[in-house]
Amino acid sequence: MATLHHPFHEGEQAVQRLMGMQERMAEIGPRVIRDHLPEQHQRFFAQLPMLLAGMADAQGRPWASVLVGAPGFVQAPDAQQLRIGALPLPGDPMAGSLQAGAEIGLLGIEPATRRRNRANGVVGAVQPDGFTVDITQSVGNCPQYIQRRVPVAPAEGAVPAGQPPQALDALDAAAQALVAQADTLFIATRAPATAERSAGGADVSHRGGPAGFVKVEDERTLLLPDYSGNQMFMTLGNLLVDDRAGLLFIDFDSGDLLTLTGRAELLWDGPDVAALDRAQRALRFRLQAGWRLPGALPMRWRRVDGA
DSSP states (O other), rough: EEEEEEOOOOOHHHHHHHTTTTHHHHHHHHOOOOOOOOHHHHHHHTTTTTEEEEEOOOTTTTTEEEESSSTEEEEETTTTEEEOOOOOTTTHHHHHHHTTEEEEEEEEEETTTTEEEEEEEEEEEEEEEEEEEEEEEEEEETTTTOOEEEEOOOSSSSSOOOOOOEEEESSHHHHHHHHHOOEEEEEEEEOOOOOSSOOOEEEEEEEOOOOOEEEEEEEEEEEEOOOOSSSOOOOHHHHOOOOEEEEEEEOOTTTTTEEEEEEEEEEEEHHHHSTTTSSSSSEEEEEEEEEEEETTSSEEEEETTTT
């Protein structure tokens, strides 16, 4: 077990260089990005009722997903593996990609404390009640832009009667309304992993801001601000080498999920960036396919105001 001496692939390094941070990240990266789960991260994942995941489908399109269970449904038998006692929710595109050897990005997030940790790796065994992940990369993330929420009692029913998953090729009024009120999203990206380096693979990351921070430009186009962060530029670096991305929006009150996949254009400056409050860059996401999963999240979250 060790830190990773070459944790950043060429896309991440290119963005770091563009932002004047490559020398600094070359120093910091090997200290904080590991090939295993520190003991603190092992305990953290085991206390969560929700886990975010990012995977690519057979066409190479990334999707962001959410896995849920009673605290303890995620366990770390050792520093190199996570055992996840859950499978994708009904209708989730991740279900078709979950197989041994598939790349997967994981994000543990605890909205009440604003803690989050990433753990990326490769799917090991897939069983009827869950699967394992062999860890290749682990890193902690700062609490910035996480809206505090606390879980409330699980919903009595999962998907409401007569509300099956709905395929989308455009954002209808309901989908646009969900995006327009969102203060949180999760973005899945990927980059090729090679034998010469430990970086690469699938990834999923959190994005947050004030309600309405994502702008709906039209029925197939969203504009996402990119705020100052940890300067590693993992998501932007992935998009620089593969512009495909998956977005997941969660209605924490109703349990509705909106999962989208498409392509993301990086906007480094210009009037579109300037029009977004506090944004340093932006992503223009163009939808290719999506699913609405009404009431699919079998738990609800209450926002903690003033956080």
